[in-house]
Amino acid sequence: MNEAFSIKRIFEGKWTQGAIPLVLLVTLLLIIEIAAPGFLTGETVALLFANTAVLFILATGVTFAILLGGIDLSIQAVASLASVILAQLLPSLGLAAFPVAILSGLAFGALSGIVHVKLRVPSFVATLATGGVVTGIALWVSDGRAITIEEGGRENTAWINATIAGLPVVVLISAVIGIAAFLALRYTRFGRQAIAVGAGEPAAWAAGINVDRTKIIAFAASGMLAAVAGVVLAARLSSGSPVLANQLLLPAIAAVIVGGTAITGGLGGVARTAVGALIISIVRIGMTFVGVNIFLENMVFGAVLIAAVAITIDRSKMAVIK
Amino acid sequence: MTISTEPLKSVSDIERTTLMTLLPGRIAALFGGRRWRSLAPLAVLIALCVLITIANPNFIELRNLVRVANSAAVPLTLAMGLTFIILMGSIDLSVEGTLSVAAMVVVLLAANDSNGNDYGWLAVLAAIAAGTAMGLVSGLVQTVLRIPSFMATLGMWFIGLGLSVYMLGGSAIRLNDASIRELALTRLLGLPLAVWVAAGAFLVAAIIQYYTRLGRHILAIGGDEDVAKLSGVNVARVRVTAFALAGFFFGIAGVLAAAQLGQSHAVIGDGRLFAAVTAVVVGGTALTGGEGGVVNTLIGVLIVTVLANGMILLGISPYIQQTVQGLMIIAAVALSLDRMRLKIVK
Numbered sequence: 001m002n003e004a005f006s007i008k009r010i011f012e013g014k015w016t017q018g019a020i021p022l023v024l025l026v027t028l029l030l031i032i033e034i035a036a037p038g039f040l041t042g043e044t045v046a047l048l049f050a051n052t053a054v055l056f057i058l059a060t061g062v063t064f065a066i067l068l069g070g071i072d073l074s075i076q077a078v079a080s081l082a083s084v085i086l087a088q089l090l091p092s093l094g095l096a097a098f099p100v101a102i103l104s105g106l107a108f109g110a111l112s113g114i115v116h117v118k119l120r121v122p123s124f125v126a127t128l129a130t131g132g133v134v135t136g137i138a139l140w141v142s143d144g145r146a147i148t149i150e151e152g153g154r155e156n157t158a159w160i161n162a163t164i165a166g167l168p169v170v171v172l173i174s175a176v177i178g179i180a181a182f183l184a185l186r187y188t189r190f191g192r193q194a195i196a197v198g199a200g201e202p203a204a205w206a207a208g209i210n211v212d213r214t215k216i217i218a219f220a221a222s223g224m225l226a227a228v229a230g231v232v233l234a235a236r237l238s239s240g241s242p243v244l245a246n247q248l249l250l251p252a253i254a255a256v257i258v259g260g261t262a263i264t265g266g267l268g269g270v271a272r273t274a275v276g277a278l279i280i281s282i283v284r285i286g287m288t289f290v291g292v293n294i295f296l297e298n299m300v301f302g303a304v305l306i307a308a309v310a311i312t313i314d315r316s317k318m319a320v321i322k
Numbered sequence: 323m324t325i326s327t328e329p330l331k332s333v334s335d336i337e338r339t340t341l342m343t344l345l346p347g348r349i350a351a352l353f354g355g356r357r358w359r360s361l362a363p364l365a366v367l368i369a370l371c372v373l374i375t376i377a378n379p380n381f382i383e384l385r386n387l388v389r390v391a392n393s394a395a396v397p398l399t400l401a402m403g404l405t406f407i408i409l410m411g412s413i414d415l416s417v418e419g420t421l422s423v424a425a426m427v428v429v430l431l432a433a434n435d436s437n438g439n440d441y442g443w444l445a446v447l448a449a450i451a452a453g454t455a456m457g458l459v460s461g462l463v464q465t466v467l468r469i470p471s472f473m474a475t476l477g478m479w480f481i482g483l484g485l486s487v488y489m490l491g492g493s494a495i496r497l498n499d500a501s502i503r504e505l506a507l508t509r510l511l512g513l514p515l516a517v518w519v520a521a522g523a524f525l526v527a528a529i530i531q532y533y534t535r536l537g538r539h540i541l542a543i544g545g546d547e548d549v550a551k552l553s554g555v556n557v558a559r560v561r562v563t564a565f566a567l568a569g570f571f572f573g574i575a576g577v578l579a580a581a582q583l584g585q586s587h588a589v590i591g592d593g594r595l596f597a598a599v600t601a602v603v604v605g606g607t608a609l610t611g612g613e614g615g616v617v618n619t620l621i622g623v624l625i626v627t628v629l630a631n632g633m634i635l636l637g638i639s640p641y642i643q644q645t646v647q648g649l650m651i652i653a654a655v656a657l658s659l660d661r662m663r664l665k666i667v668k
Contacts, residue, residue: 071472119656124413124472125599125609129651132596136645144641250480263473295492298484306477310467318470 020311021260021275028282036289046167048281053174054233056277058248059255060181061109061225063273064218066256067185068198069265070123072222074112074131075252078105079230079245081138086231087240088141090153097156102227108134109223113216123219138242146241149234157235170232177225182270194218198265247298254301255280257308264314280304362657363606363621370625374632381635384512391513394627395520396575396582398620400598401605402527403457403571405619406564408602409531411544411611412471414568416460417598418591419482424453424576426486429586432499436491442499449580450573456482457569461562471565479595487588494587497580505581516578523574527616530567540564544611593644600647601626604654626650 032039058075065072082101089097108130116126149157162169185191193214196204205211229248234240259276261268280301287297374381400417407414430437431445441448456478464474497503505515531537539560542550551557575594580586605622607614629650630643 115652115656119652121652121655122609125603125651125655128596128599129648129655132644132648132651134645134648136642136648139641139644140639250476253476263470293488295488296484298480299488300484302477302480302482302484305480306463306467306469306474309469309473309477313469315468 021258021272021279025275025279025282028279028286032282032286032289042166046171048278048285049171049174050168051285052277052281053168053170054229054236055248055251055255055280056174056274057177057225057229057232058245058252059259059273059277060177060270061222061229062252063181063256063261063268063270064185064194065123065127065222066253066261066263067194067265067268068215068218069201069263070116070215070219071253071263072109072112072127072219072226073124073249074108074127074134075222075226075229076245076247076249077131077134077138078108078223078226079233079248080240080242081105081108081134081141082227082230083234083240083244084138084142084147084242085240086234087147087149087153090149090156095156098231101231102224105227105230106220106224109226110216110220112223113219116219117212117215127219135242142240142242144242146239146244149238149240154238157238160232160235170236173228173232177228178270178274181221181225185269190214190217195266198267200266250298250301250305251280251284254305254308257305257312260312262312262314263309264317267312267314360606360618363604363618363625366604367621367625367628370628370632374628374635378632378635381632386631386635388513390624390627390631391517392582393631394623395514395516396579396594397597397601397627398520398623399523399571399575399578400594401601401619401623402523402616403568403575404598404602405527405607405614405616406531406540407471407568408607408609409540409544409611409614410561410564411547411609412464412561413599413609414457414460414475414565415472415595416456416475416478416482417572417595419479419486420453420456420569420572421576421579421594422486422586422588422591423456423482424449424573425580425586425590426489427452428502428577428580429495429497430489432497432502434498435496440499442501445499446502446577449577450570453573453576454566454570457572458562458566460569461565464565465558465561483588483591486586490586490588492588494585496585497583502577502581503584505578506584516582519574519578523571524616524620527571531616536560536563536567541612541615544613546612596644596647597626600651600654604650606654606658608658609655 029040038044058079062072062075082105085101085104086097089100093100112123112127112130115121115130116123119126121129160169160173164172185194193204193209194217196207196209197211197214201211226245230245233244237244255276256268256273257263257276258279259268259272259274261272261276283300283304284297287300288294292300371381380386400421404414404417428445428449431439431441431448433440433442439445460471460475460478463469463478464471467474505519508515510518531540539550539555542553542555543557543560547557576590579590579594583590601622602614602619603609603622604625605614605618605620607618607622626647629646630640633643633646634640
C-alpha cells in the first residue's frame, strides 16, 4: 500500500512527467538498435523523421488546444479537406493552391474556436461538429472520391518530396513548424496566456487575459497546422481524398498525451509532443518489425492513449470527472 | 496551494453574460418558458415534415415513410444508449467501435462466408454481450482510472475498431444466416422487423429512464453529481452500469446494422457516432446532463432521419449531410439555455 502510494507520487511529480517520455524514447531506440544493429544510422533516422513529420505537425496543432484544457477532434477532417483543396486547385492555381488550402484550415480552426467560445459549446462537441461540417464539404467538393495529383500538378509538389543536404524537406518543414510553435508558446504573449488559461481559467481571466481571444487563436493555429499536415500528406501521396487523414486523429492525440502534455491543460508543450510523436512512430515501426498485425495498431494506440491519459492527468483540477 | 476560485467565478459570470452569449438564450426565451422550449424539437420535426411534403409530395407516401422508419432503426437504437451517457453529463465516443465489434461478432459466429461457424441466434446474444462488455470496460476505465469519459471512450473507440478490423482480416465478410437476415427482410404490419426491434429498444430505454432506480440515479448524477453523491447514490456503480447499458444498446444496433447490410466490414460504423450525437442533442437532451431523455431522443432521431431522407428527395448531394448535421449540433447546443449554468466551458 505504502509502496503504491510512493509510486503514485513519483508519477505525479511534474519533472518526472517530462522525463518519462524521453526515457521511454531512448529505451525504445536502444531496444531496436540491439534487435537490429545499424538502425541508428543517418539514413534510417532521416527516414524515421520523414515518416513522423505529418504526425508531428498535426500533433503540434492539437497541442495548442490540449494545453488550453480543450481538445480538437476536427484535425483529421481539416487535414483531409486541405488535401482535397490542394489536389483540386493545383492544376489551375499552381503553387497558389498551397496558401488557399492552408488558409481553409485556419478559417475552420477559427470557426471551431468561435463556436466553442462565443456559443459556449464544449470544445469536444464544437470540434466534433465542425469536423462533420468540414468532412461534408470535403466529400462534396471531391464528389466522394480520391483525387490524384496529375503529372502537371506534381511539378508543384515535387519540392516537398525533395531532400536538401541529405535531409528530406518534410523534416525541415516540420522542424521549422516545431521551432516556431515552441517559441510561440514560450516567448510570445499568446503562448504565455495560453498556458495560463490552461493552468487556471478563472485566475487567467482575473489577471486580465483575454481568454476568449486566446482560445480562438489556439484553435485557429490547430486548424492551420492540421491543414499544413494535410497538404504535406497529399504531396507525399500525390493524392487528395476526403478520408485521407482519418487514421491520424488518434495517433496525433496519443502523441501529445504520450509526450507528457496533460489533457487538463497548462502543463506540457511542443518539445514533449515531438518526443511523443517519435515514440508513436517508433512503436508503429516496432510493431511491424515484431510482426504485429497492422490492423491491431489502432487497438494498441487506443490502449496507449488511455494509459497515458491516466498517468498524466492532473486530478486535483477536476472536481467531478465526467 | 489552494486558491478559492469561487469569487472569481462569480465575477466572470457577470462579465460573460454579454450579448453574444445571451443571444441564443434570448431567442429561446422568445418561445416562452421551459415548457415551450421542450416542445421545440417536436415543432421542428413537424415543420420539417410539412416543408418537405410541400417541396416533394412523394415524402408522405407510405413506401417512403417505411423507408424513413427503416433507416431510423439503427440510429434510434444507438441513440437510446447514448442518451443515458449524455444525461449523466458524460459522452461516449466509442459508438462506432462498439457497434463494429458487435457486428463483427455476429457475422463471424453466425453462418458466414469466411469460417464454418453457425451458431444462429447464439451469435446474436454473443454480439450483444460483446457490446455490453465494451461498455462495461469504458465505464470501468473511466471510474477506476478516473479519467474523463471522452478520453476513455476515444481510446475504446479505436480499440473496438482495431479489434473488429483485425478479426475480419480487413475485408468484408458476408452474413449468410437466413434467420438473422430476416431482421431486415421480413416485415410485420408493413415494417421490417428491425424497426420493431428498435421500437422495443426505445420501450426498454423509456422504462429504464422513467421507472427504475438506475434511471433516476442517472438523472440525479447529471443534474449535480455532488448532490447525488451526498444523497447516497453510488455514483461509480451507476456510471459503470450506465456505460454497460449503453454498450448493450450499441450491441443490438451492431446486430441490426449487420443484418441490414448482410455483411460486416471495416467501415460499418462510419458516421454513426455523428448521427447519434446529433440526434440526442437536437432532441433537446442537454450536454451538461440532467435534462432531456429518451423521448427527446426519439424526436431527435426522427428529425435527423427525416432531414436526410428529405435531402435525398430534394436532390441535394448526400455528401452535404454531415455538414448539415454538424451545423445542427452547433445550433442545438447553442440554443439550449442550460449552458448558462456552466462557469467554465472547456
